[in-house]
Amino acid sequence: xxxxxxxxxxxxxxxxxxxxxxxxxxxxxxxxxxxxxxxxxxxxxxxxxxxxxxxxxxxxxxxxxxxxxxxxxxxxxxxxxxxxxxxxxxxxxxxxxxxxxxxxxxxxxxxxxxxxxxxxxxxxxxxxxxxxxxxxxxxxxxxxxxxxxxxxxxxxxxxxxxxxxxxxxxxxxxxxxxxxxxxxxxxxxxxxxxxxxxxxxxxxxxxxxxxxxxxxxxxxxxxxxxxxxxxxxxxxxxxxxxxxxxxxxxxxxxxxxxxxxxxxxxxxxxxxxxxxxxxxxxxxxxxxxxxxxxxxxxxxxxxxxxxxxxxxxxxxxxxxxxxxxxxxxxxxxxxxxxxxxxxxxxxxxxxxxxxxxxxxxxxxxxxxxxxxxxxxxxxxxxxxxxxxxxxxxxxxxxxxxxxxxxxxxxxxxxxxx
Ligand code: ATP
Numbered sequence: 001x002x003x004x005x006x007x008x009x010x011x012x013x014x015x016x017x018x019x020x021x022x023x024x025x026x027x028x029x030x031x032x033x034x035x036x037x038x039x040x041x042x043x044x045x046x047x048x049x050x051x052x053x054x055x056x057x058x059x060x061x062x063x064x065x066x067x068x069x070x071x072x073x074x075x076x077x078x079x080x081x082x083x084x085x086x087x088x089x090x091x092x093x094x095x096x097x098x099x100x101x102x103x104x105x106x107x108x109x110x111x112x113x114x115x116x117x118x119x120x121x122x123x124x125x126x127x128x129x130x131x132x133x134x135x136x137x138x139x140x141x142x143x144x145x146x147x148x149x150x151x152x153x154x155x156x157x158x159x160x161x162x163x164x165x166x167x168x169x170x171x172x173x174x175x176x177x178x179x180x181x182x183x184x185x186x187x188x189x190x191x192x193x194x195x196x197x198x199x200x201x202x203x204x205x206x207x208x209x210x211x212x213x214x215x216x217x218x219x220x221x222x223x224x225x226x227x228x229x230x231x232x233x234x235x236x237x238x239x240x241x242x243x244x245x246x247x248x249x250x251x252x253x254x255x256x257x258x259x260x261x262x263x264x265x266x267x268x269x270x271x272x273x274x275x276x277x278x279x280x281x282x283x284x285x286x287x288x289x290x291x292x293x294x295x296x297x298x299x300x301x302x303x304x305x306x307x308x309x310x311x312x313x314x315x316x317x318x319x320x321x322x323x324x325x326x327x328x329x330x331x332x333x334x335x336x337x338x339x340x341x342x343x344x345x346x347x348x349x350x351x352x353x354x355x356x357x358x359x360x361x362x363x364x365x366x367x368x369x370x371x372x373x374x375x376x377x378x379x380x381x382x383x384x385x386x387x388x389x390x391x392x393x394x395x396x397x398x399x400x401x402x403x404x405x406x407x408x409x410x411x412x413x414x415x416x417x
Contacts, residue, residue, distance in 0.1 A: 001064050002142040003023070003067060004057050005023070006056070006141060007088050007137060007138075009050050009080055010050060013162065014079060014080045017056055017233070017235065020235075021233035023058060023071055024233060026074065027058070031062075037056065038059075038146075040102075041238055041396050054137075056235070057141035064125060065125070067092055079129070089127070091135065093119070093142050102145065105139075106144075116135065148243070150210060150211065150212060150236075153208065153218060155224075155231075156205060156206060158228070162202065168206065168225075169226060180211065180219050180223075186240075187210070187220060192297060210240060212402070218234070238396065240399055241398055242397065248260065249283065250283045250286045251284070251288075254318065256319065260408055261288070262314075262411055263282050263312065264308075267308060269304050281314060291323065295392045299386065299392070305380040307379075311332035313331070315327040328385070329409075336376070340372060341353060342360055346365050347362060347364045347365050387399065
């Protein structure tokens, strides 16, 4: 059976992945075999999310009625029921719903009624609390299929430590990263000299190590020195896979979805208030504004190096009429040239135009030339892919160290002149 849980936390505390980890332990204590535990990230643009729009799915074997009772008891004991935005959902399904619902919740928006229709169609046990919104994420988690997957080892704090400063040795995190990168990533951000894997929110998470395999995240974890965790759970996840991205066309983008879009840079990038950098991207006569926000730090220098005529593909969420960049591919760089009248070899003064198609003339000595000065400027970027730094990465965004999927590379190259 598949157990789905969502919407149990609030900005003041708790985390659905923690409830998942507790439930895994309680199921094991009762002799119920656990087949897998998945951390499922859903549409990052949903307004009701607390933080990263995560839901969990636990795959287990045994008596579905008993498991449902246990899962509901866990949520009733631990969820932040007093918070108005916390509306938990619990699902136990013996039949897996079609993956379409997962894709819809990952890439689009769904309603509680749609989730309930799916649950009724497969005869699932389910309970939605308060306004029942958590049933959307819980159903999507149960329906999820991962064509690509990564792993995250989450360490959780003892209850008495919740809300207090986390004790995690910074140097040990840099060592863990140094020893296991690129099999693990986003533990730290070396360029920005920052720790990424330790949250600052008052939830039970102590740290989370992301990587390519359970062995890699466990190895990295073995280097970490910290306060003693209450428990640890390795989840299979859709994080770092670009599962949220759809191939998109400028002019057909819909609010709140995430896309990979190709086009030509249509105007020089401009730095606006707050250090946000934006430029216009054009394809087929239609334009869209692309934004690299201040937290993307050095990535903005890549964006500032673009010039009109560059052919690129950009990945990001379409919000408020702009694409908020997560990643940028460059397939073709426009030649950056300055064409000026030549300098007169006799008197070393710059010539002027002698009229249309008549070349150039020196105003001082009357000397003539047909050829202009062509100055080629070195471009500050090369064709290839660029990404926001780990400190600014979205959970679902695929780090370049994992490679670029073939469909993304094909979309980028299809935009070459
Ligand atoms: P948590 O750590 O508890 O999972 P979170 O940041 O993941 O926190 P939630 O508290 O789960 O956020 O809130 C997200 C809410 O939005 C949930 O009720 C979920 O069912 C709902 N939701 C998620 N994706 C969609 C979607 N695509 N369309 C509509 N509702 C969604």
